[in-house]
Amino acid sequence: GENVEQHPSTLSVQEGDSAVIKCTYSDSASNYFPWYKQELGKGPQLIIDIRSNVGEKKDQRIAVTLNKTAKHFSLHITETQPEDSAVYFCAPIRPGGSYIPTFGRGTSLIVHP
Amino acid sequence: GAGVSQSPSNKVTEKGKDVELRCDPISGHTALYWYRQSLGQGLEFLIYFQGNSAPDKSGLPSDRFSAERTGGSVSTLTIQRTQQEDSAVYLCASSPDRALNYGYTFGSGTRLTVV
Numbered sequence: 001g002e003n004v005e006q007h008p009s010t011l012s013v014q015e016g017d018s019a020v021i022k023c024t025y026s027d028s029a030s031n032y033f034p035w036y037k038q039e040l041g042k043g044p045q046l047i048i049d050i051r052s053n054v055g056e057k058k059d060q061r062i063a064v065t066l067n068k069t070a071k072h073f074s075l076h077i078t079e080t081q082p083e084d085s086a087v088y089f090c091a092p093i094r095p096g097g098s099y100i101p102t103f104g105r106g107t108s109l110i111v112h113p
Numbered sequence: 114g115a116g117v118s119q120s121p122s123n124k125v126t127e128k129g130k131d132v133e134l135r136c137d138p139i140s141g142h143t144a145l146y147w148y149r150q151s152l153g154q155g156l157e158f159l160i161y162f163q164g165n166s167a168p169d170k171s172g173l174p175s176d177r178f179s180a181e182r183t184g185g186s187v188s189t190l191t192i193q194r195t196q197q198e199d200s201a202v203y204l205c206a207s208s209p210d211r212a213l214n215y216g217y218t219f220g221s222g223t224r225l226t227v228v
Contacts, residue, residue: 034216042221042222043204043220043222044156044204046216089156099144099161099163100146100158100172102158103155103156105154106155
């Protein structure tokens with residue numbers, strides 16, 4: 001199965017700083033790369049995704065970049081706000097087979113006001 | 114409804130009892146997944162339903178766990194003879210079509226506590 005690792009496991013920043021979370025994966029056939037945000041007491045919520053034919057995608061303060069050669073993709077959050085504090089998960093998927101993604105272990109982002 | 118609905122939101126049960134957890138996916142979503150999340154941990158895959166195909170049960174941790182999906186919509190996860198290690202948040206997610214690689218929409222989960 002796919003090996004997925006996220007780094008760092010915990011990230012603490014000051015409000016207004018940028019935050020970057022990296023996800024490495026092992027299956028070169030993976031072609032869909034989403035990021036989920038999980039707030040306390042809630043289920044994960046899809047916040048941004050990218051497909052293998054695109055290198056970068058932006059949505060306001062968040063962006064995802066993909067390096068297929070190196071098999072990693074990253075979540076970038078600019079101008080962080082306290083409400084960005086949450087656990088973030090990556091979950092790459094490969095086509096075919098079971099279509100069941102392997103989730104990373106999560107990154108806890110803490111934004112200090 | 115607009116989102117994935119799970120019930121109950123919280124369940125406390127005695128060790129050895131059976132429990133049923135319910136998931137109402139988004140209407141029209143053909144793919145439905147159950148995950149388990151222990152305190153401070155990541156998401157552990159349990160079972161996956163896709164349309165009328167046989168479910169992928171490869172993630173079920175023991176034969177005490179089972180799930181069904183009736184009419185391609187509502188799903189029930191059943192845990193028999195609950196143990197304390199079953200305590201976790203059980204999350205359900207649905208997706209329009211697995212083949213097109215859409216992201217999941219998760220419910221808020223059922224927090225199960227076995228005492």
